[in-house]
Amino acid sequence: MPRKLAAILAADVVGYSRMIAANETATLDALDTLRAEVFGPVFTDHHGTIVKSMGDGWLVAFESAVAAVNAAMQVQDRLTDHPTITLRIGIHIGDVVHNEHDLYGDGINIAARLESIAPKGGITISDAVYSSLDGTLSPSFEAAGAQKLKNIDRPIITWVRTPSGGAIQQRTPAQDVVSALPRLRIEPTANSDPRAELRDTADALSADFDTYFSSINWLQANIKSTPIPDAYALRPVLRARGERIRLETRLYSPAGDTLWTHKSDTTLDEAFDWQDSVIAEIADHCIGLILEAETTRIMALPDEDLTAEQCLLMGIITWRDFGRDSYIRSVQFHERAMIAKPDMADAYAEALIVLQAGRTVTSSDILQEYFDKIPAWIEAARPLAPGHAMLTLAIAVATYAQEKKVIPLKEAIAQTLRLAPFDARVLSFCGWANLWSGQTQDAYDCFHKSLEFGRLGPFYVASLGGAASASLQLGKDEKALALVDKGLALSDLYPTFYMVRTAALAHLGRLDEARIALEEYRKLEPERTLANWAATNNYGGSEGGKRYFEGMKMAGMP
Template sequence: MRATRRLAAILAADVVGYSRLMGADEEGTLDRLKAHRQELVDPKIEEHRGRIVKTTGDGLLVEFASAVDAVRCAAEIQRGMLDRDAVTSAYRRIVFRIGINAGDIIIDGGDIFGDGVNIAARLEGLAEPGGVYVSAAVHDQVRDKLAYSFEDLGEKTVKNIARPVRVHALSARAVATLPAIALPRRSRSAPLGLAARVAGLLGGGRRARSHSASPVDTEATDGAVPTASNADSGAAAIVPKPPALSIVVLPLTNLSNDPEHEYFVDGITDDLTTDLSRISGSFVIARNTAFTYKGKSVDVKQLGRMLNVRYVLEGSVRRAGEQVSVNVQLIDAGSGAHAWASRFETDRASLPEARDEITGRLARTLNVELLSAAGRRIEQDRLADPDARDLVMRGWALYYRPYSAAARDEARRAFEKALALDPESVDARVGIARILVSNLADGWSRAPAQEADQAEQLLQEALERDMNRADAHAAMGLLRRVQNRLTESRIEYEAAIAFDRNDAQALRGMALTLLHLGEPEAAIPHVEKSIRLNPHDPNIHVAYRVLGSCHALLLQLDEAIEVLRKARAASPKLYFVYVHLAGALGLRGDIDEAKAMLAEGIKLNPELNSIARLRASVPYLTYPKYLALREKTLEVGLRLAGMQDV
């Protein structure tokens, strides 16, 4: 009997990490997967005229008569999943990977077979989590009909297929830029999974957290959040209870005989700080503030009160050749008692696994979940060349020195050497790009157009390898602001903060972008949290200036002047601090002091002696909403202080 054949588009999908999800929470995973199927996946397949051929525990095979319908269905499912699972911790999130092929298939009853099906399955196996990979046959049919951004990945050799398959990718990052999908509401009577029921039982006295909260409003604080004005003044009028999972990672002590190993030890401290920031619900003090205690004897109880944190992590590193010994201890800052301590013996090549174990044990100790983004980063680190990773650590140690062109150049060379040794290094790409973009923002770039292009390419490559890198999104946000693409800057900073809510630099960058979009009220919570996370930042004047400018635009003049005076005290030789302070003082009617501050500012930068020149000095001060606010507030105050229009 002759086989029945027909041409069709085949969609193959499965759940990423299904075994891990089931092992962590079997009943809850099944509940969530069932809900996704009932409320999104199956309705979308029906809407686009697909036929579910078969399902497995974690996957499904779907037949479409049209490649356009198949691709549109896949893209809408992936986009819908972003919104549906947005409030689930990344470690427990259900994420699909999807592959689509178009070709000849064999029909046997209700089932389908043949290379057309096999290629779809192989494409699904290649696809990145949250993405859609299609064959050239599919791409040829949809490229002029669907406005999706596919990337040509070239030919790939796949198992049991005689010829290489050309692959085109709709990346997870591209999916995230698509319009939101309207989703039906989940029924109130839908059953709760085991994890949700257990969370309800264990919730105890912890206040429920609104899922609609903004990224900066998700701390589990029981009381007032300190404002910028009392964050570093020692005022005790309102002392909030430390967030449940607040922690500072003190610089680990270098016990090696060679002081040259200091950068290596500091690099481990940085890695731990970054990974602990990805513990769900954590509040981690920024690296710059933590390093102000380097080499000092610290009273952990006093430190806990000063930084308003519940835990202090401290320890030491001893390196002898390729052998590394790491000792860490977690201390309850309230009582001074040791909550946990351990020792790790490893070699330099295995250091990421040791770091993984430290953060994993901490997570279990604090009864929280590590976000999967940290796991992905550590997986990448395991594959990195140890010498390249050594250079990356050296590069960041140089970058965090006080700002200077020489330090940045030296850091850039270290990152470039790391990339030469390990061409797949995401860390090296981000490091080089961060220096290029910082130089652009600070006016230190020798070839702005060329270096902007280079930074963009490096960041695109980094995000293609790991779209969840908060530092890459933050660097891209800064680049977009320098390019006067403020809406895109905001999107990148939102992504950075979503992936690492404790990134003080990203929070400050987001605030500055929002300020220049004309949204000072929205900017204030971000910059205030940045100050609280990093109260001893050597560049704290930037955060104070942003916060003071926001208050000035909102005509909150007492607050503006108080904070701008802190900025001046932190860095007394910055032109813009004096100018903004002069504008705020002029608005409040303190004309003599306003004139004095303006005169001091112009001494620092005589060329910027008029409102027109002031505007022209910053290329991204062009958004109408911001300019309208500025004209009615700061510029009025500057005229009262004596600044001319032209």
């Protein structure tokens, strides 16, 4: 029988026998919904294969420990507020033996034993798994020491993520603005075909819809089988006839009106490649329709009648193109939100983020009035920061810009990643915080993960710019240019793309092309010089930062 190395996730429902005895029908219905809304999409998205389902438990095989941990954390975070279902999860990586019916081996046994000692709602992983994690995941786990597991000869060093490690549990209602942002209910992709490949395709479509829409920071998107009041709704239906399949999708307004319908056909053999393109097409069109509707709704209101929440939403939307003027317009809206509601944590977070980003890519004179307000905003925001991922990081980055102390910033980045390990926008800003402070490899890891979880949406542009910058600073010039090309196809107003292109081409010895790229950059930022750039942000004095400046200098930047 073939033997292979795999990461095994073992999950078990806490109190399953008690729940079945109390209400068998309700329990089984809850587990069916759990599979449609959570397990199917999440496991499929991370290329996990359910190898055994035991009613109250599951064994899932993954190709990597990182994929298994990502999946486990997302599952537990989505179950935080579930009224009846609580899971324990254990993960180990090791040799497994596969036959046509089952998997066997120490990898299976140890994962199951780790699940049995995991906290309710938590995750326990072995040291072999922990050693595979990068800096975006490891902050979520705490050392739990060596454990003697039943029927396992050697002690296993373990690491634990408790339910309190997630952002949702630590947030307070006053810090949330969920009710202010438009909502989208993504129905699990309906599929009546019993074939396993069609079921997997439906799960993959649900996962991709969730990934794409969840990356939009002005939209609250969730996979949900039951209606959500006052929400847009996306209803995908997968139909099959032999080898031919069709995806029929409808977008509904909060009032229940049909806004858009879409049909796309393919075959089972072509489904994998078709999936990426059709999801992007549908998501892009739906986001445009929702954005247009929400912007039109708010813009129809008298300016003086805008609520704090509406100002916040307009500030977030305004900044989506990262153009020079968008910084000032965005921060103006966020200041209005602060004035209208001084305890709105999100308004402070957004304003500080916009200003720190603006400080690094545009001339400071257009934002100077607001830079002067940063110390007062930080002090007002500190009491609102506990449990708020973006505000925690925004305060730390703004403080670092003033004091240049790396250790407090690194601690804040770790805390932020514990609170929101899968938020594409948070990951992107963690990447920039690492890059600005000279933690170049950590920055690249954050940007890479942000691009994975935010394949569509406004911060995809910023993540591409960050990943390109980090690649350049790590000496990966061709990789940097490839990322720049992707970014310029989405936005030609973002100065970072031209900066990276200039420096990368110079380091590759293509000086004529580098000078042309520099001319494009200086059309956007004519006042920027190496001196005022370094004074504003020298990338923590890192070798990568020096390489960046050297490339710009070779191209002729004054």
